[in-house]
Structures are given as C-alpha cells and as structure tokens.
Amino acid sequence: MESGLQSAYQEELERLESTITEMDTHLKMLKEIPPYTGPDLTEQVLESIRETKRHSLAQAMPEPYFGRLDFHEAGKKEPTPLYIGKFGVEKADSPELMVIDWRAPVASLFYSFTGGTDAASYLSPDGVIEGLVYLKRNLVIRKQLLKRVVDTFDRESDSMAVTDEFLLYRLGENKDNKLRDIVSTIQAEQDAIIRAAKNNALVIQGVAGSGKTTVALHRLAFLLYHYRDQVKAEKMIIFAPSRMFLDYISGVLPELGVGHIQQTTFADWSLELLENEVKLADPAERLRYWFSIGPNRPVMDDSAPGRFKGSLQFQAWLERALDAYEQQAVPQADFLPWERAKLPAATIREWYDVEYKHEPLMKRRERVLARMKRWMEMELEKVWEVHLRKDYKKKGGERLRAYTKQWTAYTPFTFYKELFDAAARPPFLPAEAQAWIPEAIRTSTAAAAKKKQVQTEDLAPLLHIRQRFVGIHGELRFDHTVIDEAQDFSPFQVAVLALHTKNGSFSILGDLSQGIHAYQGVQDWNELLSMFAEDSRGYFTLNRSYRSTMEIIYFANEVLKHGFAEPPAPAVPVFRSGEPVALVQAGGAALAARIAEAVAAHRSREGAGTLAVLARTEERCRKLHAELAAAGCEANLIVPGQQQYRGGVSIVPVYMAKGLEFDTVFLIDVDPDHYTATPQDAKLLYVGCTRALHELKLFYSDQPSPLIAEIEGDFAERAAAAAK
Numbered sequence: 134m135e136s137g138l139q140s141a142y143q144e145e146l147e148r149l150e151s152t153i154t155e156m157d158t159h160l161k162m163l164k165e166i167p168p169y170t171g172p173d174l175t176e177q178v179l180e181s182i183r184e185t186k187r188h189s190l191a192q193a194m195p196e197p198y199f200g201r202l203d204f205h206e207a208g209k210k211e212p213t214p215l216y217i218g219k220f221g222v223e224k225a226d227s228p229e230l231m232v233i234d235w236r237a238p239v240a241s242l243f244y245s246f247t248g249g250t251d252a253a254s255y256l257s258p259d260g261v262i263e264g265l266v267y268l269k270r271n272l273v274i275r276k277q278l279l280k281r282v283v284d285t286f287d288r289e290s291d292s293m294a295v296t297d298e299f300l301l302y303r304l305g306e307n308k309d310n311k312l313r314d315i316v317s318t319i320q321a322e323q324d325a326i327i328r329a330a331k332n333n334a335l336v337i338q339g340v341a342g343s344g345k346t347t348v349a350l351h352r353l354a355f356l357l358y359h360y361r362d363q364v365k366a367e368k369m370i371i372f373a374p375s376r377m378f379l380d381y382i383s384g385v386l387p388e389l390g391v392g393h394i395q396q397t398t399f400a401d402w403s404l405e406l407l408e409n410e411v412k413l414a415d416p417a418e419r420l421r422y423w424f425s426i427g428p429n430r431p432v433m434d435d436s437a438p439g440r441f442k443g444s445l446q447f448q449a450w451l452e453r454a455l456d457a458y459e460q461q462a463v464p465q466a467d468f469l470p471w472e473r474a475k476l477p478a479a480t481i482r483e484w485y486d487v488e489y490k491h492e493p494l495m496k497r498r499e500r501v502l503a504r505m506k507r508w509m510e511m512e513l514e515k516v517w518e519v520h521l522r523k524d525y526k527k528k529g530g531e532r533l534r535a536y537t538k539q540w541t542a543y544t545p546f547t548f549y550k551e552l553f554d555a556a557a558r559p560p561f562l563p564a565e566a567q568a569w570i571p572e573a574i575r576t577s578t579a580a581a582a583k584k585k586q587v588q589t590e591d592l593a594p595l596l597h598i599r600q601r602f603v604g605i606h607g608e609l610r611f612d613h614t615v616i617d618e619a620q621d622f623s624p625f626q627v628a629v630l631a632l633h634t635k636n637g638s639f640s641i642l643g644d645l646s647q648g649i650h651a652y653q654g655v656q657d658w659n660e661l662l663s664m665f666a667e668d669s670r671g672y673f674t675l676n677r678s679y680r681s682t683m684e685i686i687y688f689a690n691e692v693l694k695h696g697f698a699e700p701p702a703p704a705v706p707v708f709r710s711g712e713p714v715a716l717v718q719a720g721g722a723a724l725a726a727r728i729a730e731a732v733a734a735h736r737s738r739e740g741a742g743t744l745a746v747l748a749r750t751e752e753r754c755r756k757l758h759a760e761l762a763a764a765g766c767e768a769n770l771i772v773p774g775q776q777q778y779r780g781g782v783s784i785v786p787v788y789m790a791k792g793l794e795f796d797t798v799f800l801i802d803v804d805p806d807h808y809t810a811t812p813q814d815a816k817l818l819y820v821g822c823t824r825a826l827h828e829l830k831l832f833y834s835d836q837p838s839p840l841i842a843e844i845e846g847d848f849a850e851r852a853a854a855a856a857k
C-alpha cells in the first residue's frame with residue numbers, strides 16, 4: 134500500500150472506531166429509557182422520536198457510512214469532513230451529526246460533484262451554498278469492518294478526478310435474485326432525477342440498465358425524507374409490470390429504511406377498484422398470442438385493440454358517451470305519485486342539474502331519488518283523510534319504484550358492456566358514435582363481456598367510467614405515483630392514474646427501445662408528456678448503462694441498428710470490459726445437450742451467479758425445460774403468472790425477462806424465423822441481450838438471425854465460441 138493510502142486507511146479506521154463507539158453508547162442510552170406507553174401526547178411524540186433513532190442506529194450500525202466529502206464552505210475557516218450514510222446519525226450527547234443522511238441537501242454534493250477545481254454548490258433550505266471540495270472518498274464497510282478506501286477526487290494531489298474505480302468495483306460484483314440499493318454510487322445524472330421537485334410529472338427515457346427502476350425507488354426514499362410533512366409512504370404507489378418483478382425489486386426500499394409503499398400491477402389495482410366485478414382474460418394466453426411466431430405473427434399497429442382503446446381519442450369518445458348519458462339519464466316525465474300530486478319534470482331536472490351537479494353520476498341519481506321520496510312524504514302529510522293517505526302511500530311507493538326503473542342504474546361494467554352491445558343500442562349513444570368503433574373490436578369486446586371478461590386495455594376505460602359514476606375518494610388519491618416500464622402503458626392508463634394522483638406528482642420511467650408490447654404501449658413519450666402542463670412536467674434521459682459489460686452493450690446496440698431504419702440513441706457503457714459476446718452454432722436436437730453442458734460448466738465455476746436461458750416463446754421454454762430435466766439439468770421454469778424470481782438457473786421467455794438481470798444469459802434459437810429484421814424483433818432481442826451483466830451467448834441453428842448475422846468487431850466472437 135502506498136504511504137498516502139496507508140495513512141488514509143489508518144485515518145478512516147480510527148474514525149470508524151470512534152463512530153461505532155459513539156453509536157453504541159447512543160443506542161445503549163436509548164435502550165435504557167423504558168418505552169413510554171402512557172397518554173401524554175408530548176411524551177408520545179418524544180417516544181416516537183426515540184424509537185426512530187433506535188431503529189436507524191441499529192440499521193446503520195453494520196455499515197454506518199459509505200462516503201466522505203471534505204467541503205470548505207465559503208466564509209468558513211477550514212474544510213469539514215462530511216461522512217455520508219444511509220441514515221443520519223447524531224452524537225449521543227448533542228444533536229451534532231456524525232453521519233449525514235444521503236438524502237440531506239448537503240449530501241447532494243457527494244453525488245453531483247464529478248471533479249474539477251472550480252467552486253461547487255448545493256441548494257440548502259436557506260439558499261445556494263458555495264464552496265470548494267477537497268476530497269471525495271468512497272469507503273466500503275461491511276459488518277463494521279473497513280474493507281476499502283478509494284479516493285475519487287483529491288484537490289491536494291496531482292491526480293484530478295480519476296475514473297470511477299469504485300463504481301466499477303461495485304458493478305463487477307455478481308448479483309443475487311434481488312435488485313439492490315445504489316446509495317454509495319448514485320451517478321450525477323441519476324441524482325438529478327432522484328432529487329427533482331415533487332409536484333412534477335417526470336418522464337424518464339433511459340437505456341437498458343441505466344438504473345431507471347433503481348432510481349425510481351431511491352426517488353421515493355428521497356421524497357419521503359425531503360417532503361416529510363407532505364407525503365406519506367402509504368400514499369405512494371409503484372406500478373410494475375408483474376408480481377414477479379415486484380418480488381425482484383422488493384429488497385431495495387427496506388434497505389433504504391422505507392416501508393409501507395404500495396406496490397402493485399395496473400391490472401391488480403384496477404380489478405380491486407372495480408370490486409372484482411370483471412375477470413381479466415388469461416394474461417398468459419394474451420402473451421402467447423402477441424409473441425407467437427411463424428404464420429400467426431400478429432400485426433402490432435394502431436388498430437390493435439390495446440392501442441385503440443388505450444388512446445386518448447378513445448377516452449374522449451367514452452367521455453362523450455358519459456356526457457350523453459348524463460344528459461339523458463333523468464326520465465323526461467313529471468312524477469305523479471297519486472291524483473292531484475305532481476312533481477314537475479323541471480324541478481327534478483333542476484335538482485339533478487344544479488343542486489347535485491357536483492356529485493358523481495350514480496350518487497346524483499341516489500340523491501335525486503331520495504329527495505323525491507322525501508318530497509312525497511311531505512306531500513302525504515298534507516293529506517288529512519287517513520284512508521286516502523294509506524292508499525296514496527302505497528300508490529306513491531309503486532310509482533316511485535316504476536320511475537326509478539326508468540332511470541337505469543349502471544355499474545362501470547354494465548355501462549361499458551352496453552356500449553359495445555349492438556342489440557342493446559344504448560339510447561345515450563348517437564349512431565355515428567357507435568359506428569366509430571371498428572367492428573372487430575366491437576364484436577370481440579361484446580363477446581368477452583358476455584362472460585364478464587375483459588382485456589387489460591378495458592381496465593382504464595372501466596376506471597374512467599367508475600370515476601364519473603362514484604368519484605374518487607381521498608384515500609384513493611396518491612401523493613406520488615411511480616410507473617415503471619412505462620413504455621408498456623397506454624396514454625389512457627396514465628390519464629386514469631393522473632386522476633388518482635395529487636398535484637401531477639409522477640415518476641414515469643421506461644425505454645422505447647424495449648417497447649416490446651407495442652400492441653398496447655406508447656410509441657413516443659410526447660403521448661404522455663402532452664397530458665401535463667408545460668411548467669409542471671420534466672423530461673430526462675439516461676444514456677449510460679450500468680448493468681452490462683462494454684462488449685454486451687456494443688453488441689446490443691448493433692442489434693437495434695440492424696432492426697431499425699433509424700435506430701434509437703445507443704446505450705453508452707461504463708468502462709467495464711468482460712468476455713466477448715459468443716455466437717454459437719447449435720440448434721435442433723443437439724441444442725439441449727449443448728445447453729446442459731454449458732449450464733454444468735457455469736455451475737462448476739466458483740461464485741457462478743445467476744443464469745438465464747431465454748427463448749422466444751413459452752412453448753419453447755417448456756420444451757427445453759423438459760429436455761434439460763431429462764438430461765439431469767435442473768432449472769427454474771419461469772412462465773406468465775409466476776410470483777417469485779428465485780435466482781439460480783432459469784428458463785424464461787424473453788418477453789418475461791424484461792426488467793430482470795442475470796450474471797449470464799444464453800439466448801437460444803436466434804435464427805432468421807425467430808428474430809426477423811424488424812423493429813419488433815430487434816426490441817425483443819435487445820431486451821434479451823441487455824439482461825446479461827457479465828456474459829452473453831447466443832445460439833442459432835443453421836443461419837443466425839439477420840439482426841446478428843453481420844455483427845463483427847472486438848465485442849463479438851464467432852469461431853472461437855463455436856469451438857468452446
């Protein structure tokens with residue numbers, strides 16, 4: 134060890150010891166105070182503060198901090214070393230901070246400072262604070278032991294900002310079956326998103342592996358810290374593509390000390406709001422259809438039901454139908470409960486149009502009918518003759534029931550169903566509006582509705598109707614909404630979520646190059662951005678990819694180039710080199726044996742990590758799984774509906790691997806018929822390739838897919854791989 138490094142290590146060792154001793158003392162002191170359970174409010178508040186401190190001290194103890202920044206604030210005598218950790222830690226006997234929470238304003242310097250001798254600044258609650266950074270140091274502490282000290286900037290030494298050696302060290306590690314926090318290595322472009330103001334709809338276009346999911350989770354932790362008086366964890370929600378994906382990301386928030394944030398899929402959330410009145414058609418069947426190959430390949434254009442019903446035009450159409458219903462729902466006639474009593478139609482209409490206008494439609498109906506009942510009761514009191522009164526009461530009751538029947542009550546589903554039912558000819562829907570719906574969509578929706586079945590694209594329209602019918606109660610409005618894999622969301626889905634989200638506070642993250650569900654998702658971020666006012670939306674791009682080696686990223690970029698006439702912006706890798714991508718000619722009957730062999734070789738390596746074999750269809754995965762099992766090679770089969778990702782060796786349809794990552798990936802059947810030179814297949818293969826962290830092998834039978842056939846360069850290896 135060089136002497137400078139040695140002294141730095143020694144200095145940090147001493148500092149760590151003293152911090153841990155102090156934390157220990159503090160924790161013991163807090164534990165000695167018996168928990169307060171009495172009725173005094175002030176005591177209760179103090180107890181809850183103590184409890185939070187006990188909890189964060191205990192959580193911080195094994196790894197109290199990960200970074201140090203020496204900052205000389207303008208006007209102060211000397212630089213102060215700031216230690217930054219996952220949790221802020223105070224001294225035992227004073228509120229002085231020994232460790233600063235990574236979310237605190239001053240900690241932003243640690244992330245935004247990328248070198249240079251110029252003044253640096255951060256935004257504090259009192260305004261901009263300027264100063265000079267003297268040292269930026271990363272520290273790896275595990276179970277209270279100092280493992281590593283890496284300086285990424287030292288003003289005193291000749292070396293200016295060095296390449297982020299520490300980041301490379303972290304990225305080179307193998308991953309297990311869960312996504313992890315990145316507090317110690319958040320990059321400046323990620324930090325800007327994490328710390329962006331709350332009341333904005335942020336749309337983030339990020340290449341594969343740029344940290345979108347991770348950034349979204351850190352942003353939630355930041356918002357909870359920074360806006361603690363305005364937001365609650367229980368009122369924040371994450372929408373993710375599947376339950377398995379939710380399981381995969383489930384470790385990050387607890388690592389950041391955050392709990393209780395709602396995590397769901399759009400389908401689960403919608404079905405619950407619709408009180409399970411409808412069933413979702415088998416999602417696996419839908420995926421099988423949209424990802425089939427050969428002569429059955431479906432066309433994914435704007436006429437696909439998902440694109441059609443997910444559009445804002447369809448939302449506008451539905452809104453018109455609801456407006457028409459609103460106009461025509463009230464029976465036109467006067468209400469005549471018995472002879473000589475009359476409630477004029479105009480009065481009923483006035484109650485409906487003026488007095489209860491602010492109420493949602495079904496509530497309005499209830500209110501008007503209840504008022505008619507009260508009116509009738511009052512009228513009855515004016516009738517003196519007892520025998521007549523009895524008779525009128527009966528008659529009036531019957532007539533009110535008849536009136537009520539004329540005023541049809543709908544649930545969101547019965548209303549929606551009627552819109553597509555040619556036989557019902559809903560009176561409130563003008564003929565030209567009925568004709569606007571393409572016949573194929575009308576008949577398939579009507580047929581499914583007969584079985585109370587809907588597709589994913591019907592959920593947003595149903596929720597839209599629900600909102601007009603019963604409104605949205607306070608507890609269903611979120612303080613902040615995260616939409617991950619947002620390229621698969623339709624504008625209508627986002628519009629519905631906007632109704633449920635306060636102040637347009639959104640983090641919408643996705644990658645159009647991974648838009649493999651083009652039959653339902655957006656094709657341009659402007660489709661979503663245009664929904665929010667210009668001054669309350671933000672658009673960010675993340676172009677650096679942290680997941681995969683340079684070789685894998687360059688290769689995946691080439692795949693996109695071969696599938697698009699105008700390829701999207703390429704991902705920029707961090708400088709982390711690994712094995713070249715291997716293209717292996719092996720197919721047909723020999724393939725399973727070849728894969729089994731490669732899996733066995735992988736397993737025999739020390740610290741082998743996770744491996745995924747990605748195939749084009751579910752059917753192919755099932756077949757390969759059985760063949761491998763017969764060859765004595767066990768693997769987890771992941772198919773639609775899966776709730777958990779267990780790690781190890783998995784066989785996954787490529788479209789289900791989106792969002793996940795594996796140390797090693799084998800893509801099989803990368804042949805011309807499985808992956809054609811089209812944007813759709815290029816996106817699918819791109820998703821497959823970018824799942825790999827360290828190693829990627831593609832297997833093809835006779836000829837490679839045109840998406841990879843011509844890829845040459847240092848990052849791809851053909852002959853050598855075939856010989857392996």
Ligand SMILES: Nc1ncnc2c1ncn2[C@@H]1O[C@H](COP(=O)(O)OP(=O)(O)OP(=O)(O)O)[C@@H](O)[C@H]1O
Nearest residue numbers: 315318319320341342343344345346347679680792
């Ligand atoms: N600043 C960082 N420091 C260390 N690791 C990082 C950083 N940013 C991202 N990563 C790692 O890169 C990988 C990809 O992150 P993540 O899954 O959040 O990306 P993504 O953009 O959502 O990917 P995709 O769109 O491909 O699903 C993860 O292993 C994550 O831990």
